[in-house]
Amino acid sequence: MPGPAPDERMRPEGRRNSQGIRVDPEAEVTHEPRQAVLSALVKHRPGVLAEVSGLFSRRQFNIESLTVGPTDDEDTARMTILIEEPEPGIEQAKKQLRKLVPVVEVTELEPAAVRRELALIKVDGEKPDDVNAVAEMYGGQAVDASTDSVTVEITGSKQKIDAAVDAFQQFDVREVVRTGAAALERGPTTLDNDD
Amino acid sequence: MSERASVPRAEEQPDEEHADEAEPVSTGAQSVVRALENAGTEFVFGVQGGAIMPVYDALYDSDITHVTMAHEQGASHAADAYGIVTGDPGVCFATSGPGATNLVTGIADASMDSDPVIALTGQVPTDFVGNDAFQETDTVGITQPITKESYFASHSDTVGDDVSEAFALADSGRQGPTLVDLPKDVTQGETEVEPKAPETPDTYEVQEEADDAAVQEAAEALADADRPVILSGGGVIKAEASSALREFAKEYEIPVITTMPGIGSFPEDHELSLEWAGMHGTGYANMAITNTDCMLAIGTRFDDRLTGGVDSFAPDADIVHVDIDPAEISKNVYADYPLIGDARKVLRQLFDAMPRAPAADEWREQCQDWKEEYPMEYDTPDDEPLKPQYVVERFSEVTPDDTIVCTGVGQHQMWASQFWEYTEPRTWVSSHGLGTMGYGVPAAIGAKLAAPDQEVVCFDGDGSFLMTVQGLSVAVRENLDITYVILNNEAVGMVRQWQDGFYEGRRMASEYPWIPQFDKLAEAFGARGFRLEDYGEVEETIQAARDYDGPSVIDAHIDPGENVFPMVPSGGDNGLFALEEDHLEML
Numbered sequence: 001m002p003g004p005a006p007d008e009r010m011r012p013e014g015r016r017n018s019q020g021i022r023v024d025p026e027a028e029v030t031h032e033p034r035q036a037v038l039s040a041l042v043k044h045r046p047g048v049l050a051e052v053s054g055l056f057s058r059r060q061f062n063i064e065s066l067t068v069g070p071t072d073d074e075d076t077a078r079m080t081i082l083i084e085e086p087e088p089g090i091e092q093a094k095k096q097l098r099k100l101v102p103v104v105e106v107t108e109l110e111p112a113a114v115r116r117e118l119a120l121i122k123v124d125g126e127k128p129d130d131v132n133a134v135a136e137m138y139g140g141q142a143v144d145a146s147t148d149s150v151t152v153e154i155t156g157s158k159q160k161i162d163a164a165v166d167a168f169q170q171f172d173v174r175e176v177v178r179t180g181a182a183a184l185e186r187g188p189t190t191l192d193n194d195d
Numbered sequence: 196m197s198e199r200a201s202v203p204r205a206e207e208q209p210d211e212e213h214a215d216e217a218e219p220v221s222t223g224a225q226s227v228v229r230a231l232e233n234a235g236t237e238f239v240f241g242v243q244g245g246a247i248m249p250v251y252d253a254l255y256d257s258d259i260t261h262v263t264m265a266h267e268q269g270a271s272h273a274a275d276a277y278g279i280v281t282g283d284p285g286v287c288f289a290t291s292g293p294g295a296t297n298l299v300t301g302i303a304d305a306s307m308d309s310d311p312v313i314a315l316t317g318q319v320p321t322d323f324v325g326n327d328a329f330q331e332t333d334t335v336g337i338t339q340p341i342t343k344e345s346y347f348a349s350h351s352d353t354v355g356d357d358v359s360e361a362f363a364l365a366d367s368g369r370q371g372p373t374l375v376d377l378p379k380d381v382t383q384g385e386t387e388v389e390p391k392a393p394e395t396p397d398t399y400e401v402q403e404e405a406d407d408a409a410v411q412e413a414a415e416a417l418a419d420a421d422r423p424v425i426l427s428g429g430g431v432i433k434a435e436a437s438s439a440l441r442e443f444a445k446e447y448e449i450p451v452i453t454t455m456p457g458i459g460s461f462p463e464d465h466e467l468s469l470e471w472a473g474m475h476g477t478g479y480a481n482m483a484i485t486n487t488d489c490m491l492a493i494g495t496r497f498d499d500r501l502t503g504g505v506d507s508f509a510p511d512a513d514i515v516h517v518d519i520d521p522a523e524i525s526k527n528v529y530a531d532y533p534l535i536g537d538a539r540k541v542l543r544q545l546f547d548a549m550p551r552a553p554a555a556d557e558w559r560e561q562c563q564d565w566k567e568e569y570p571m572e573y574d575t576p577d578d579e580p581l582k583p584q585y586v587v588e589r590f591s592e593v594t595p596d597d598t599i600v601c602t603g604v605g606q607h608q609m610w611a612s613q614f615w616e617y618t619e620p621r622t623w624v625s626s627h628g629l630g631t632m633g634y635g636v637p638a639a640i641g642a643k644l645a646a647p648d649q650e651v652v653c654f655d656g657d658g659s660f661l662m663t664v665q666g667l668s669v670a671v672r673e674n675l676d677i678t679y680v681i682l683n684n685e686a687v688g689m690v691r692q693w694q695d696g697f698y699e700g701r702r703m704a705s706e707y708p709w710i711p712q713f714d715k716l717a718e719a720f721g722a723r724g725f726r727l728e729d730y731g732e733v734e735e736t737i738q739a740a741r742d743y744d745g746p747s748v749i750d751a752h753i754d755p756g757e758n759v760f761p762m763v764p765s766g767g768d769n770g771l772f773a774l775e776e777d778h779l780e781m782l
Contacts, residue, residue, distance in 0.1 A: 007771075011485070020506075095524075096522050098521070
């Protein structure tokens with residue numbers, strides 16, 4: 001003898017959103033994605049990049065860029081990871097990163113952190129002086145030239161490099177390579193293993 | 196059940212005198228075996244092969260018992276079950292290539308259920324790695340997403356340390372699988388370096404106790420609740436926190452719901468127990484989950500089979516979430532009071548911090564009323580084909596409380612969890628997160644070896660049993676007293692149930708009209724076989740199978756029309772469970 005049918009049962013008033021957060025039953029609440037810069041110290045050993053990037057891909061974190069390189073400590077590498085996620089996703093990304101065994105330390109950098117990206121832009125070489133003039137406007141310089149090409153180096157924020165690439169379009173851009181952001185906190189703050 | 200002894204730590208290592216007695220290691224392989232011995236390994240489940248051969252050769256001189264499995268998948272499942280029953284890591288071996296890939300299902304299963312397993316795989320010699328050599332696969336690459344850490348052993352001098360660390364890591368904090376890939380030249384290579392004591396890597400930190408102020412706040416919230424519940428997950432069992440949980444719930448009179456992996460953490464025959472919640476959990480547990488205003492959730496990751504759609508999960512509740520893994524906090528369901536720490540220790544902290552018991556007389560009565568309103572029932576007229584629930588219930592009644600129940604995955608798994616009465620932790624051995632059909636046969640082998648003095652029953656489905664049936668040969672060879680009960684409905688029953696409910700009855704590839712006669716198959720393997728079709732034979736068949744000293748298989752031909760209820764449709768609202776087919780149409 002089954003009890004009351006589904007629509008006749010005791011029901012609460014409340015409601016959660018799709019992220020499991022309790023919300024006003026009347027309101028429509030979603031968390032907007034924002035960009036976060038995560039900085040991670042990792043053990044400098046084979047396979048660590050695959051481990052980190054694999055984590056981001058299998059958990060479907062929306063990754064903008066990932067840079068990695070050695071630090072002043074030969075056993076440690078530093079990764080700068082830009083992600084764009086709603087708040088709970090950013091928190092989750094940090095915690096999941098911390099769980100990886102080769103990861104020593106993870107922090108989210110302040111929005112004001114120093115962020116730099118490097119781009120090499122190869123353009124048509126017919127007007128080298130004009131190319132140089134544009135490069136100077138963006139604080140860059142020509143680093144290679146041949147009879148029919150000039151390669152320019154630009155360093156700066158993502159926005160600045162976007163703008164520079166746009167500006168170089170007038171010279172027929174042949175190839176562009178960008179590093180993705182490397183970032184450090186402003187001031188004396190460091191991401192240190194020993195604290 | 197006694198609280199288990201922990202893995203020996205550095206300070207509990209064999210003393211100097213004892214260490215002196217052992218022959219010094221002379222190869223990497225011996226160092227691997229020494230590391231396992233140091234960690235207290237009793238059994239290894241595995242299959243021989245070319246690249247792992249040096250390790251097997253070293254095992255020849257060890258007191259560790261090797262159980263040769265019929266397939267590597269069985270080795271990882273047996274190790275997993277061993278880990279569930281004992282609480283200590285189960286160990287499995289496989290060779291490179293196909294051996295390693297065959298382990299993968301069991302490793303993924305252990306990962307989803309946080310079971311402590313260490314897998315050691317052979318690998319082609321270092322010089323061949325990356326050349327697509329014979330029986331080479333990128334085992335570390337394949338297993339990285341499904342282990343806490345996968346190690347590639349690079350040197351004979353350090354391979355023992357890798358194994359020690361993998362062992363300690365599998366057993367620390369939130370338990371889980373680890374793997375060490377062992378190139379043949381590394382295990383064959385000469386070394387005199389003894390492995391270090393099992394110790395976790397220095398980057399791995401576990402917070403054992405929760406912040407006192409946070410505990411106090413959580414305790415106040417729980418004490419203020421009108422409709423409190425405890426949701427006890429598998430982590431309670433893993434943390435040996437079952438007795439602390441019982442003490443806490445009884446002292447403060449809070450109804451207890453378990454998750455499916457949490458079965459056994461609280462006795463189902465206690466009046467505070469509402470049994471387990473989720474897709475096929477009891478109606479009363481799901482009603483309580485839906486209507487609670489404060490939930491103390493311990494050691495659960497809020498799997499979607501438990502929560503249904505998170506938008507309708509415990510929508511009125513403040514959630515106190517206790518977990519040793521910070522990444523589980525607010526992953527699926529937002530935690531109002533996160534308490535990071537070991538379940539046993541945090542329960543002790545909470546116990547002391549509770550200002551008073553919640554005033555919840557009315558709520559407890561409501562929960563009891565729900566038991567009356569939504570009882571776990573089924574029809575058993577004698578003229579109908581045998582009902583699976585009846586077989587499970589009768590079996591549960593005649594066996595001791597510490598009987599270990601293993602299962603495959605499917606409808607039979609749900610009946611075994613619904614109609615068996617569990618009262619002790621580590622007596623429920625099942626594949627939850629991964630839902631691995633074929634888990635049952637090898638899991639029962641691992642469970643029986645882990646607890647030779649306890650009775651072991653494995654409920655399996657015809658489809659699930661066929662996936663790892665070769666494991667019977669192992670049970671026979673090792674003369675393991677296991678009773679396999681196949682709830683045979685000649686179908687992948689759960690798939691068929693969904694096709695009938697959600698695909699207009701289009702039974703594509705779910706019916707198995709070509710099922711073998713399992714009683715005869717059992718006899719062919721050298722086990723005892725029984726065929727069971729009628730109500731009148733149930734008790735005597737169960738008794739005969741239990742009396743047989745060795746593996747027996749009961750092929751129970753059950754009503755193929757029987758489906759699993761209650762049911763919360765996938766992503767649905769726990770409070771809107773269907774008690775029968777008709778209800779599904781209302782949802």
